[in-house]
Amino acid sequence: METVVEAAGIGKKFGNLSALKDISFQIGTGEVFGFIGPDGAGKTTLFRIITSLMIPDEGKIKVLGHDPVTEFEEIRKHIGYMPGRFSLYQDLSVEENLRFYATVFGTTLEENYHLIRDIYSHIEPFKKRMAGKLSGGMKQKLALSCALIHQPRLLVLDEPTTGVDAVSRSEFWDMLKNLRQYNITIVVSTPYMDEAMRCDRVALIQDGQLLQIGSPGTIRDGFSRKLYSVTAPEKYKLLLALKSFAGTESVFPFGDSVHLTLKEGVTVQAISDYLEKSGVVGVTMRETNAGIEDRFLELMNRK
Amino acid sequence: MKNAVISVHDLVKKFGSFVANDHLSFEVYEGEIFGFLGANGAGKTTALRILSGLSAPTSGKVLVAGFDAARDPEKIKKNIGYMCQKFSLYNDLTVRENIMLYGGIYGMRKALIRERCEELLERLRFMEYGNRLISDLPLGLRQKLAFSVAVLHEPRIVFLDEPTGGVDPITRRQFWEMIYETAARGITIFVTTHYMDEAEYCDRISIMNEGRIVALDTPDGLKNKYRVDSVEEVFVKIVRSGKISV
Numbered sequence: 397m398e399t400v401v402e403a404a405g406i407g408k409k410f411g412n413l414s415a416l417k418d419i420s421f422q423i424g425t426g427e428v429f430g431f432i433g434p435d436g437a438g439k440t441t442l443f444r445i446i447t448s449l450m451i452p453d454e455g456k457i458k459v460l461g462h463d464p465v466t467e468f469e470e471i472r473k474h475i476g477y478m479p480g481r482f483s484l485y486q487d488l489s490v491e492e493n494l495r496f497y498a499t500v501f502g503t504t505l506e507e508n509y510h511l512i513r514d515i516y517s518h519i520e521p522f523k524k525r526m527a528g529k530l531s532g533g534m535k536q537k538l539a540l541s542c543a544l545i546h547q548p549r550l551l552v553l554d555e556p557t558t559g560v561d562a563v564s565r566s567e568f569w570d571m572l573k574n575l576r577q578y579n580i581t582i583v584v585s586t587p588y589m590d591e592a593m594r595c596d597r598v599a600l601i602q603d604g605q606l607l608q609i610g611s612p613g614t615i616r617d618g619f620s621r622k623l624y625s626v627t628a629p630e631k632y633k634l635l636l637a638l639k640s641f642a643g644t645e646s647v648f649p650f651g652d653s654v655h656l657t658l659k660e661g662v663t664v665q666a667i668s669d670y671l672e673k674s675g676v677v678g679v680t681m682r683e684t685n686a687g688i689e690d691r692f693l694e695l696m697n698r699k
Numbered sequence: 700m701k702n703a704v705i706s707v708h709d710l711v712k713k714f715g716s717f718v719a720n721d722h723l724s725f726e727v728y729e730g731e732i733f734g735f736l737g738a739n740g741a742g743k744t745t746a747l748r749i750l751s752g753l754s755a756p757t758s759g760k761v762l763v764a765g766f767d768a769a770r771d772p773e774k775i776k777k778n779i780g781y782m783c784q785k786f787s788l789y790n791d792l793t794v795r796e797n798i799m800l801y802g803g804i805y806g807m808r809k810a811l812i813r814e815r816c817e818e819l820l821e822r823l824r825f826m827e828y829g830n831r832l833i834s835d836l837p838l839g840l841r842q843k844l845a846f847s848v849a850v851l852h853e854p855r856i857v858f859l860d861e862p863t864g865g866v867d868p869i870t871r872r873q874f875w876e877m878i879y880e881t882a883a884r885g886i887t888i889f890v891t892t893h894y895m896d897e898a899e900y901c902d903r904i905s906i907m908n909e910g911r912i913v914a915l916d917t918p919d920g921l922k923n924k925y926r927v928d929s930v931e932e933v934f935v936k937i938v939r940s941g942k943i944s945v
Contacts, residue, residue, distance in 0.1 A: 433867075434838070434839075434865055434866055434867035434868070434870075435838050435865035435866070436837065436838050437867075531739065531740050532739050532740070533739050533740070558864070558865065559739075559861070559864060559893065560739060560893065561737070561738045561739045561893055561934075561938070562893065562895050562931055562934050562935060562938075563738060563934070563935055563938040563939060564738070564739060565893075566935070587864075587865045587866075588894075589868065602867065631900070632879040632883070635876070635879075648868075648869075648872050649872055649875060649876075649900060650896060651895075651896040651899040651900075651929065651930075652899040652918060652919075652929070652930075689868050692868055693868050693869060696867070696868070696869055697869075
């Protein structure tokens, strides 16, 4: 597999703040590669470096075989970038925006229509509407269409699903999946841990550092402890009781249950006895498989 | 009998011919954690603005903390707390200055604000940050502080609009523990979120689609009704079926 992005030891500082520390990774042709982490983790800074909009202080990076510092013109011809903030022309119509981006890259809407058809067809009925008047979901689709119109080899999407409801998020990922047939490499960032499952490989990022890189399966398998899912009708009471139990190693609420790991040698019986003594009733407890978020929490705690 | 602190009957809000809120009726009880969910553009923000006294209903009756949203929006504002993801604290003021400012806006006595301020800093283990600018704090700390400031005046209800957006998974959970503690003190929590696992933490949730509340129950009640294992699946079923009907 050909390497599309290759980064080694990337570092970036803003004053005293280290936004990125020793970041190394490789992304291959046709991969959907996700950077998963909270706000302030460094995702946007990294994306600006990949897209040649910012120069790293340390390390080496190659994008599509070129150096973004000296050969940015070559790179910019072949990447599509969708920044986190809506940055199309609000006072141009939907269609005018698309035609503008196509023209800038020396192509036409007609020539590459097949690339954006699945996405653009949702907003085409509104093609005369000003971009500034679109709803959030429609803006997102237009921005993706504009980033794709010149058939880029690398698509860089900075938090395309932030603030978007669960159904629209899922539809957006379906659209990305459809782009695979054109062999476009996709680099995407998100704060939603569950979206990791939609990527081929992900990098977990926190405080400017990569915590782990791998396929979603590999990352889940990295979880090193036995994990229990515990439920009780009184969730908060259950959580407090588990927190106060001496044999608890970690305890986090997870949807309708609480995820628990125990210290070495602590038995399930001991914990049931303790919960009963604490007056928590209707407890169920079973072993469960760790998800990406369990692993993220484990790695954060270790730091 | 449960005590309703929010009572909405036949709320309609129109913008021109567009119906943003289409005959909403529901109640929220004292000390309850109420999740207010919906697709983008479903009308949540419009409803939230009316409930917090920022916008008047076109018709219908809305009582919040005992006050009518059409007649007494100013009284509503004094009796609620509000926090959203995008803006809550002034970046160029220190932690203490923000607390003093908000306490003052809510009409609290200076001595009481000082007392609550120190209490709050200690409870959050924030003492070392008291004289730091908000802009110097990590996002997670800012969000926890913003929530504490929103309930500084012990309102009957606090409205949280996507309070945990973009926050790391540990802070997100600490934030929800603060919500549980606050609800246990009898303060009603009215919260919107796009994280479906957080919806599971609520006592009851409503799901809006195209201006209407199409589901309202406990998370377990909804899961049983739609025969699925998670609130996320309930949400997807409801919003998808809405889209087909259009």
